[in-house]
Amino acid sequence: MKRFNISLADAQATKVTPVKPENFDFSEYAAYANELNRICAGFRDAGSGVAVYRRMRVAECFSYGCRDMVSSLENQLGALKMSMEYKADVPNFIEPWYGIGTISSAFGGEYSWPGGGAPVMKPLFRNIDEILNHEYMPVAKSGIGKHTLEMIEYFMDKTRGMLPVSFTDSQSPLNMAGQLLSLDRFFFELLTTPEKVTGMFDLLADLSIEFNEEQIKLIGDALVFPGHGFASSCKWSGLGMSDDNAIMISPEQYLSLAAPSVEKICQKLGGPVFHSCGDWSGWIEAVLGIKGILMADAAFSVETDPGATDNLESFHRFAGTGIILNARIVGDLNTIERQVRRLWCPGMKLIVVTYCRDPEEQSMAYDLIHQICC
Numbered sequence: 425m426k427r428f429n430i431s432l433a434d435a436q437a438t439k440v441t442p443v444k445p446e447n448f449d450f451s452e453y454a455a456y457a458n459e460l461n462r463i464c465a466g467f468r469d470a471g472s473g474v475a476v477y478r479r480m481r482v483a484e485c486f487s488y489g490c491r492d493m494v495s496s497l498e499n500q501l502g503a504l505k506m507s508m509e510y511k512a513d514v515p516n517f518i519e520p521w522y523g524i525g526t527i528s529s530a531f532g533g534e535y536s537w538p539g540g541g542a543p544v545m546k547p548l549f550r551n552i553d554e555i556l557n558h559e560y561m562p563v564a565k566s567g568i569g570k571h572t573l574e575m576i577e578y579f580m581d582k583t584r585g586m587l588p589v590s591f592t593d594s595q596s597p598l599n600m601a602g603q604l605l606s607l608d609r610f611f612f613e614l615l616t617t618p619e620k621v622t623g624m625f626d627l628l629a630d631l632s633i634e635f636n637e638e639q640i641k642l643i644g645d646a647l648v649f650p651g652h653g654f655a656s657s658c659k660w661s662g663l664g665m666s667d668d669n670a671i672m673i674s675p676e677q678y679l680s681l682a683a684p685s686v687e688k689i690c691q692k693l694g695g696p697v698f699h700s701c702g703d704w705s706g707w708i709e710a711v712l713g714i715k716g717i718l719m720a721d722a723a724f725s726v727e728t729d730p731g732a733t734d735n736l737e738s739f740h741r742f743a744g745t746g747i748i749l750n751a752r753i754v755g756d757l758n759t760i761e762r763q764v765r766r767l768w769c770p771g772m773k774l775i776v777v778t779y780c781r782d783p784e785e786q787s788m789a790y791d792l793i794h795q796i797c798c
Contacts, residue, residue, distance in 0.1 A: 426755065428730035435727060435754055436779060437483035440506050442498035445582040448505065454586045456508050457515040464514055464657035467773070471746070474774045474797035476790050477514040477655035479752075480507045487542040490522050493575040497582060504587065509783045511790040514655045514775070517588035517648045520575040522568060524666075526594045528603035529566035530631050531558055545603045552613045552620045555604050556627075563635040576642045588658060589643050590651030591636060596667040597628040597685040598678075607669075614673065618681055625685035632689045636663070650697035654721055654750050655775045661694025662718035668701045675710035687715045694718060699750075702731035705738045712745060719775075721750040724763045728754040736766040743771035752777040760789050761796070768797045 428435065467475045480503035482489075485496045500518040507516040523535055525545035535543035549555050563569035572592050579589060594600075601610050601624065614621050640647065648656040650664035665686050670678050683696075690696040695716035704711070704722060711720050723729035724736060729752075742749045751774060753763050764776055776793050780786035 426725070426727055426759065428726050428728075434481065434483035434486065435729075436479065436752065437481050437486075438503065438506070438779065440480065440482055440499060440502035442495065443501040443505055444498055445501065448501045450584060450586040453504055453508070457588055460513060460515045461657050461659050465659040467513065468657075468659055470773070472743070472771045472773055474768070474772075474776060474793060475513040475655070476511070476793050477775055477777045478507060478510040478512045478780065478786050479655070479777050480504070480516045485519075486521055488537070488540055490542070491537070493520075493578050496521075496575070497579055510780065510786040511783070512786070514657060515588060517590050517651075517656055518579060518583070519590045519652060520572055520579055520592045521652075522572045522575060522592060524593065524595060524599075525603045526568055526572060526592055527563055527628055527631050527635065528600050529568035530560045530563045531555065531604060532561075532566075533603060534567055547602070547604055547606050549605050551609065552605065552617060552624060555624055556620065560627075560631070563631055564638045569635060573638060573642065576639060580642055580646070583646075585644065585646050587646065588648040588656070589646045590648050590656055591639050591643075591663070593652040593664075593666060594632055594635065596665040596670075596682070597625040597632070597689075598669045598673075598682040599666055600628050601625075602669060607672075611672070614677070614681070622681055622684070625682065626688070629685040629688045633692070636689070636693070649694065650719060653699060654697060654719065655777060660718075662697040663690040663693040663695075664697040664699060664719075664721075665690065666699050668699075670698075670700050670710075671702055671704050671707060675707045678707065678710050679713050683710075683714050691716065697721070701729055703733035703735065705733045705735040708738060708741050712741065712747065717747055719748040719750055721752065724751050724767060725753045725755045725759055727759070728752050736763065739767060740769045740772070742773070743769050746773065748773045748775060750775045750777060754779045757785060757789055757792070761792055764793055764796050772797075
């Protein structure tokens with residue numbers, strides 16, 4: 425039986441050879457992306473169907489390496505170059521990722537850098553009143569916000585705006601709460617003063633919207649949706665929200681307390697796109713109840729996530745809704761086939777995200793997935 429490999433720094437990562445901007449063929453990748461974006465447009469407009477995305481995630485760019493924008497871009501250019509060898513329907517993109525805590529930095533938080541790991545932000549506050557009474561700043565004025573915008577400017581300058589680029593990963597207000605307040609205290613506040621918690625969520629939403637507007641000014645037409653960990657395209661819409669703490673509260677609490685701030689952030693960008701690590705199959709109805717939701721993401725093999733769901737058939741609930749399911753499946757051809765056969769049913773809009781070892785295996789996986797989901 426396959427198990428999650430705890431010795432890996434990033435189970436979804438691919439080792440790539442970095443490429444300097446002066447050695448990257450931007451016209452070639454732009455033409456490649458344009459070709460796949462036509463497929464993405466057809467998938468967007470279809471009532472149901474399948475698309476295959478071979479994600480090229482570089483581990484260093486989502487850990488200690490995010491601090492160095494030069495090497496981050498070179499690694500991501502290497503990923504884009506390699507991705508063209510793998511048969512797929514959705515192009516890869518570059519992302520100015522700079523840790524988790526972007527919006528929380530408006531309250532004065534800064535990153536700590538554990539050796540070899542991703543940056544972390546330790547909670548600054550003891551209770552929610554301290555947060556609500558604290559003098560905050562625009563995210564663009566914080567140290568983390570400034571660095572993120574400088575990274576976007578660097579990426580856009582070096583790529584001449586010819587490559588697809590996403591927003592940085594800003595997280596949902598429910599996730600942001602853990603960067604401001606210890607989670608035990610946060611859940612106490614959620615139970616005892618829910619009106620104060622929703623007030624904090626609303627404030628975090630406003631800060632997110634403002635910072636997204638700053639990113640749009642820099643990225644312009646190169647922007648892809650929904651961004652970050654999702655299959656993305658300039659032909660799609662919606663904003664990806666990492667909402668991992670959702671499964672730590674009840675589905676009813678999530679819809680009434682947390683979802684409105686997500687809906688507010690995503691409204692002008694087309695609608696919410698949901699992600700949570702672990703098994704959120706018990707929250708499917710709540711996720712489908714998010715107003716305007718366009719897509720949701722989950723892990724569907726134990727090699728992807730140690731808490732991946734084995735309740736695949738419950739996701740048939742997505743059939744006929746028009747809401748896309750972004751299904752990450754780390755594993756060999758047999759794993760992909762088994763999980764896709766369990767996951768697929770007529771009426772679904774399914775993106776199968778693969779991590780095949782080589783172009784030959786990817787080509788076989790691509791053909792097999794389209795055969796199963798025809």
